[in-house]
Amino acid sequence: MRVEVSSDPTGLHRVLDDATVLPQAARRLDTRRELWPDEVRVRVERLNLDAASFRQLERKHGGDGAAVRDEVLSIVAERGKMQNPETGSGGMLVGVVEEVGEESPLGLRVGDRVATLVSLTLTPLVVEDDLARWDGRSEQVPCDGYAVLFGRSIAAVLPDDLAPELSLAVMDVCGAPALTARVVGRYDAPTVAVIGGAGKSGSLSLAAARAAGAGRTIGVIPVEREADLLTGAGLADEVVLADARDPIALRDAVTAAGGPADVTVVCVDVPGCEGGAILSTAEGGTVIFFSMATSFSAAALGAEGLAADVTMLVGNGYVPGHAAFALELLRDNAGVRELFEGRL
Structure with a gap:
């Protein structure tokens, strides 16, 4: 049962560290599915890893895609978010909105396909498919799981005229x-x-x-x-x-x-x-x-x-x-x- 803690638009209520830090600086985030009133949960379809992060992992593991995949899974499982401990960077994601808190200010609706415009380094994330469809050799990562957006998060509904992976690549660096x-x-x-x-x-x-x-x-x-x-x-x-x-x-x-x-x-x-x-x-x-x-x-x-x-x-x-x-x-x-x- 969730301890009743008031939500904060920055996501401070999801930080599990003893010290008071913002989610990006946190060691670990709370990834429970249940939403606070101003949050949104997204069913993840694809991650886009930050280029510096992916290149560091690629170099570290000598191009071994399976090892890169295993490390990404380990980071997400340990930290509740994707934040490369070496580069400090993460990336972003594309997914479909599956639940919207009644006080969310983001203007999103259930069923919207969105790209998050905030970093994975501060986004609670759960991977549920072990990234089985990813070979670990590219920045774009097919993924099934969920992520949580806060009141001050940013997300954009994907345009209909562009392929989702193309939109994701553009929004990653917009x-x-x-x-x-x-x-x-x-x-x-x-x-x-x-x-x-x-x-x-x-x-x-x-x-x-x-x-x-x-x-x-x-x-x-x-x-x-x-x-x-x-x-x-x-x-x-x-x-x-x-x-x-x-x-x-x-x-x-x-x-x-x-x-x-x-x-x-x-x-x-x-x-x-x-x-x-x-x-x-x-x-x-x-x-x-x-x-x-x-x-x-x-x-x-x-x-x-x-x-x-x-x-x-x-x-x-x-x-x-x-x-x-x-x-x-x-x-x-x-x-x-x-x-x-x-x-x-």
């Missing part, structure tokens, strides 16, 4: 293009460099920068195959090859392509890119970090050590209207859609 467009709009025809421009968040950010009035766009990628993909998509005025972990090589590549950039957007899922991003950015410019692999202490201390007068922003994944904006970019831009469908 904060990146929305914030990119907002920042680019503060400048007059700026030069914008997107590091990791052929990826999901990177390709959308390039499209958003152009739509927001960028005068020049530079897509930075690490390998020739991705350079060909990005060039074919037509999303960047210049496509350059550089290892983002090599600060001098990255600076020189961006400069040769028309930089330094007024706005630099970091969308790669590997650590060690902070210094290069700062060096690639003009004085008075802005660096937006969207990668969960970013060391924010390295970024702050690196900018100080380089005497770099740049504004650094943490992409927190939420901008009002971000899901609708990202989906429209996909619909309106054949190059973006081609890259996304190729990854699926």
